[in-house]
Amino acid sequence: MKVTVRKMVHEDIKHVQDVAKTTWHDTYDGLIPIEVQNNFLSSAYSDEGMRHRLERSFLYVAEVDEKIVGFANFSPVKEDGKVELGAIYLYPEFQGNGIGSALLQHAIKELDGIKEIYINVEKDNRIGKAFYDARGFEVISEFDDNFGGYTFNTVRMVLKI
Numbered sequence: 340m341k342v343t344v345r346k347m348v349h350e351d352i353k354h355v356q357d358v359a360k361t362t363w364h365d366t367y368d369g370l371i372p373i374e375v376q377n378n379f380l381s382s383a384y385s386d387e388g389m390r391h392r393l394e395r396s397f398l399y400v401a402e403v404d405e406k407i408v409g410f411a412n413f414s415p416v417k418e419d420g421k422v423e424l425g426a427i428y429l430y431p432e433f434q435g436n437g438i439g440s441a442l443l444q445h446a447i448k449e450l451d452g453i454k455e456i457y458i459n460v461e462k463d464n465r466i467g468k469a470f471y472d473a474r475g476f477e478v479i480s481e482f483d484d485n486f487g488g489y490t491f492n493t494v495r496m497v498l499k500i
Contacts, residue, residue: 340403342438344445347398347410352389354407355400359384362428370463375489396425399445401438408433411442413450420454420500422446427470439470447500455497459484462492471496 347355360380367376382388392398392412401409409429416422424446429438447453458476460467476496484491 340436342436342441343402343405344399344441345402347393347400349390349393351400351407351410352386352393355389355398355410356384358407358410358428358430359426361430365431366464366466367461370461371486371489371491375487378487397446397450399442399449401429401433401442403433403438409438409442411439411446413446413456416450416452420452422450422453422456424456424458434466440474443474453500455499458496458498459493460496462494468494471498474498 363376363380364373396415397413399411399413400407401411409427411427412425414423414425424443427439427442443456447456456476458471460471462468462481476498478494479497480495482493482495484493
């Protein structure tokens, strides 16, 4: 499987929205009520929201056979070298093939001055948590996060570069 990682462009928005929706439902069904999921997705991944992300953050897409199968969203790097990983999502059938790692490594190479990557992950998201654990992220705190009337048990993790 040949994976290509590149910067996201406006024409990719619909594909990225579909990856986000599919991955969220696959990951959180049974953990987060469907209405909460749908409200989040329609807000965070609206056309306007995606244009906003493209202008103000770093988005990378992963392609297999010229089809977008995943993406990652990073904040701008702060002066102290800290960056937030806002999202890294892959279609479920492409998880476990090194594509998430390729997205992470691409950002590490591309983003100047990066020293630490921070991520918040839902504690019961076993797949996401295992991914970050395997890449050397360490838990630095846990907290409850109210999210559309639903309380997330959130784990904050950091990867030191």
